[in-house]
Amino acid sequence: MKYFMLIWAGLWRKKTRTILTMLSIVVAFLLFGLLQGINQGIKAGLSDTRNNRLWTTSRMSAINSIPASLMDRMMTVKGVRTVTHLSYFGGYFQDAKNAIPAFTTNIDKLAIVYPELNITPAQVAAMKATRPGALIGRPLAKKYGWKVGDKVPLGTTIWTNNDGSNNWAFDIVGIFDPLPGSSGNPLASAFWINYDYWDEARQFDKHRVHQYIVQVDDPTHSAEISSQIDKLTENSFDETRTQTENATLQSRLKQFADINFIANAIVGAVMFTLLFLTANTMMQSVRERIPELAVLKTLGFTGGKVSVLVLIESLMLCLFAAVVGLILSAGAMKLVGSVLGPATLLPVVVIIGLVIAVALAFISGLPPALRAQRLNIVDALAGR
Amino acid sequence: MSTLVSLKDVVKRYQRGKQSVEVLHGVNLSIEQGEFLALMGPSGSGKTTLLNLIAGLDQPTEGEVTVAGERIDRLSGGKLAKWRARHIGFVFQFYNLLPVLSAARNVEVPLLLTNLSSKQRKQNVRAVLELVGLADRATHKPGELSGGQQQRVSIARALVADPTLLVCDEPTGDLDRENAEEILRLLQMLNRQQGKTIIMVTHDPLAADHASRILHVDKGRLVDSTERNAA
Numbered sequence: 001m002k003y004f005m006l007i008w009a010g011l012w013r014k015k016t017r018t019i020l021t022m023l024s025i026v027v028a029f030l031l032f033g034l035l036q037g038i039n040q041g042i043k044a045g046l047s048d049t050r051n052n053r054l055w056t057t058s059r060m061s062a063i064n065s066i067p068a069s070l071m072d073r074m075m076t077v078k079g080v081r082t083v084t085h086l087s088y089f090g091g092y093f094q095d096a097k098n099a100i101p102a103f104t105t106n107i108d109k110l111a112i113v114y115p116e117l118n119i120t121p122a123q124v125a126a127m128k129a130t131r132p133g134a135l136i137g138r139p140l141a142k143k144y145g146w147k148v149g150d151k152v153p154l155g156t157t158i159w160t161n162n163d164g165s166n167n168w169a170f171d172i173v174g175i176f177d178p179l180p181g182s183s184g185n186p187l188a189s190a191f192w193i194n195y196d197y198w199d200e201a202r203q204f205d206k207h208r209v210h211q212y213i214v215q216v217d218d219p220t221h222s223a224e225i226s227s228q229i230d231k232l233t234e235n236s237f238d239e240t241r242t243q244t245e246n247a248t249l250q251s252r253l254k255q256f257a258d259i260n261f262i263a264n265a266i267v268g269a270v271m272f273t274l275l276f277l278t279a280n281t282m283m284q285s286v287r288e289r290i291p292e293l294a295v296l297k298t299l300g301f302t303g304g305k306v307s308v309l310v311l312i313e314s315l316m317l318c319l320f321a322a323v324v325g326l327i328l329s330a331g332a333m334k335l336v337g338s339v340l341g342p343a344t345l346l347p348v349v350v351i352i353g354l355v356i357a358v359a360l361a362f363i364s365g366l367p368p369a370l371r372a373q374r375l376n377i378v379d380a381l382a383g384r
Numbered sequence: 385m386s387t388l389v390s391l392k393d394v395v396k397r398y399q400r401g402k403q404s405v406e407v408l409h410g411v412n413l414s415i416e417q418g419e420f421l422a423l424m425g426p427s428g429s430g431k432t433t434l435l436n437l438i439a440g441l442d443q444p445t446e447g448e449v450t451v452a453g454e455r456i457d458r459l460s461g462g463k464l465a466k467w468r469a470r471h472i473g474f475v476f477q478f479y480n481l482l483p484v485l486s487a488a489r490n491v492e493v494p495l496l497l498t499n500l501s502s503k504q505r506k507q508n509v510r511a512v513l514e515l516v517g518l519a520d521r522a523t524h525k526p527g528e529l530s531g532g533q534q535q536r537v538s539i540a541r542a543l544v545a546d547p548t549l550l551v552c553d554e555p556t557g558d559l560d561r562e563n564a565e566e567i568l569r570l571l572q573m574l575n576r577q578q579g580k581t582i583i584m585v586t587h588d589p590l591a592a593d594h595a596s597r598i599l600h601v602d603k604g605r606l607v608d609s610t611e612r613n614a615a
Contacts, residue, residue: 002496009484295480298441299494299541300469302462377441381476 006296007313010289018317021281025321025360026328028274029353033329035263036349051219053113054226055248056212059239063088065208066238068199073232079217079225084109085209089193090158091168093144100140100154102191104198107135113215116179117188123174131197134170139189141175148172154191160203168201214242271356279364282314286368293372294380307373314365315358322357326350388549388581389415389438394447396433396604407433409604410447420575420582422595430604431585432553438583439551440468452548469497473542477554479534481526487537488513488522494545512540516570532563539570543580550574552584556591568594 011018056074058064065087074083084106091102107127111119119135127133136146146152150172160166170193178188199206216225226242233240243251286293293306301309330345396408407430415421415438423431436442437449440456449457452471459467473494481490488509495505513519516536526534535555542550552571556564572594574580584595592598600608 002502005485005489006482006493006496009482009489013484291480292482295474295476295482296493297465298468298474300465300472300497302465304462378436381441381480 003309003312007309007316010285010309010313011316013285013289017281017284021278022317022321022324024277025274025318025357026325028270029322029325029357030329030332031270031325032267032353032356033326033345033349034332035267036352037329037333037345039260039263040346040349051222051244051246052216053245054214054216054222054229054242055245056214056229056240056242057210057248059230059241063210065205065210066212066233066240068195068207068209070232070238070240071209071212074212074214074229077225077228077232079221080214080229081217082109082112082215083212084113085195085212086110087195087198087208087210088158089154089191089198090156091154091191092156093152093154096155096157100191101186101189102154102156102193103187104193104195106195107192110192110213113213114187116185117176118179119176120174123176126173127192127194130171130173131194132170133173133194133197135174135176135192136172137187137189137191138175138177140191141172143189146172146175148175159198161201162203164203213245219244271360275360275364278314278318278360279367281317282310282364282368283371285313286310286372290375290380291383293375294377297375297377298381303373303375306375307369310369310372311362311365314369315361318357318361318364319354322353322360326353386417387414388417388419388452389413389583390448390450391434391437392448392450394434394437394444394449396430396437396442397445407604408437408444411604411606413599413606415581415583418575418579418581420572420594420596421584422592422598423583423585423601424587424589424592424598425601427587429601431601434601435551435553435583435585438549439472439474440464466497469494469545471548473545473547473550475535475538475542475550475552475555477557479526479531479538479558481534481537481541483526486523486525487518487529487540490526490537491540491544494541498545508544509540512544513537515543516540530563531559532566535559535563535567536570539567539574543574548581550580550582552582554585554587556586556588564588564591 056066058066068085071083071085074080086103086105089102089104091100092098093100107119108124111117111121111124117137123135127135134152141147151169152172153167153169156166156168159168161168170191178185195209214225214229216222222244226244229242230240296306297303326345333345391411391413394408394411395406397404397406399405411434413434423434425431433442437444438451440451440459444457447457448455454467456464456467482493485493488506491509491512492505495508498505500508510519510522513522516539518533518536518540521529521533521537526537529537535558539555550571555571556567559567568591571582571584575582575596582595584591586592598610599606
């Protein structure tokens with residue numbers, strides 16, 4: 001601790017350079033925190049999926065519909081406990097830019113298949129009693145300030161109702177509070193609509209759904225049950241593909257982009273560049289202080305002690321800036337989360353960030369530290 | 385008086401590329417405790433090399449260097465560094481203060497290597513700054529002080545750990561006559577009143593006049609020794 005003044009003095013010898021280097025590190029770790037936060041948020045969302053849930057969609061494409069009548073036949077497959085379905089409403093509120101994650105379903109079965117949504121029996125009953133009713137997740141209600149009793153007009157880019165209009169209106173009959181840990185699940189902030197009401201009111205594609213969600217008794221039999229379900233539609237116009245929920249979401253995500261790879265590649269490139277930047281700063285800083293370091297050695301500081309001072313200086317520079325960057329990323333996560341989807345700065349990301357900062361400090365600080373250690377006092381004082 | 389510094393048949397060679405250059409040729413020298421010795425000689429005569437060997441900054445190629453009863457030519461890098469911290473106070477021509485630290489912090493640096501508490505370190509720093517007449521400039525940074533004041537801070541730094549020997553390499557070389565005279569009187573006072581043994585390398589005969597003995601070095605040999613009663 002008593003050497004702190006020497007380290008601090010070395011760090012702030014060239015204020016502008018130190019501040020600029022720190023800013024670079026702050027920005028790099030802000031980026032690291034954000035990208036890894038989004039990555040981890042998506043992973044957390046996927047990990048919230050249950051192995052005892054299978055998703056059945058059209059073999060052609062997930063947006064192709066399949067017959068609603070399939071549900072009763074699926075229930076006959078051995079090992080199937082419950083089946084629900086959902087269809088995309090493609091809704092927006094007031095402006096097409098305000099997309100709403102609205103789905104139609106049979107709410108009583110949904111409550112069973114997705115217990116983490118925490119839909120109460122009273123809310124199910126309210127939906128049953130109100131055909132144009134809607135049940136919404138707390139995060140969505142908060143975002144638009146909706147409350148029970150509100151009549152919410154939703155536009156849709158897909159469905160025309162019997163009036164020939166694309167404008168629909170729903171009565172909010174309940175707001176459900178998803179269980180803690182389910183915030184990463186997009187269904188937790190969805191706008192749920194009664195399938196029967198919607199199917200009756202739409203002009204086309206009646207009696208069909210976009211996908212089924214099957215709850216099975218034993219996840220170890222998922223492969224076999226999937227196969228049995230898909231056999232129900234074999235050689236028909238509506239062949240299906242059944243996978244576990246986790247596998248479906250992962251493959252859909254990869255169709256869009258390999259977020260994990262992109263996040264790691266960007267962070268890797270930034271950190272690699274940062275390594276050169278920080279190493280250059282430390283080398284320059286030590287080069288300028290050769291006479292001062294020689295004086296310290298003259299006064300009795302050993303080579304080892306001087307090199308440790310240089311390393312700690314590098315550590316302070318990197319660690320302080322990294323912590324600031326991570327704190328900023330935690331703050332920015334809320335802003336980004338509302339645009340890019342679920343994002344959270346998990347403790348594991350913070351720990352990885354700090355480990356990277358320490359590694360960065362040691363790798364960039366080691367060459368100048370070794371130079372300081374090997375410094376020949378007589379040559380350095382003579383300016384050679 | 386007892387012998388504080390003893391050099392026996394000291395040879396120093398440097399390797400300059402493929403060439404080996406002998407800077408000191410078998411130097412024998414004794415310096416008594418409490419002496420104020422001036423080392424004079426033309427540039428390249430070997431006087432700074434001699435000073436570096438006595439101060440443990442460099443090792444002889446041949447011969448023995450004994451300071452305060454210890455054969456420092458046998459000490460390795462780490463041990464030599466610790467020995468320097470305990471026995472040697474350095475005063476440089478260009479002061480060599482750390483520019484971002486205050487005068488007091490600069491003076492405190494050698495004490496960081498001791499086991500003194502922060503409070504004790506501050507007391508010692510205050511005492512030496514008062515001794516060199518700079519207590520009122522303790523919080524000033526080197527850039528805010530004159531050359532003479534910076535050299536006094538440098539002397540305070542050299543004294544603060546109470547070393548056995550004070551080595552000064554051209555301590556007045558960067559100062560005007562008035563400031564140089566002040567510094568030389570300060571060194572003389574430390575020698576006479578505090579009993580500090582001082583070795584000073586200088587080009588300046590007026591500076592050497594303040595020493596109790598003048599040694600002339602030429603072409604790597606001691607050529608003349610003058611005992612004097614300095615003014």
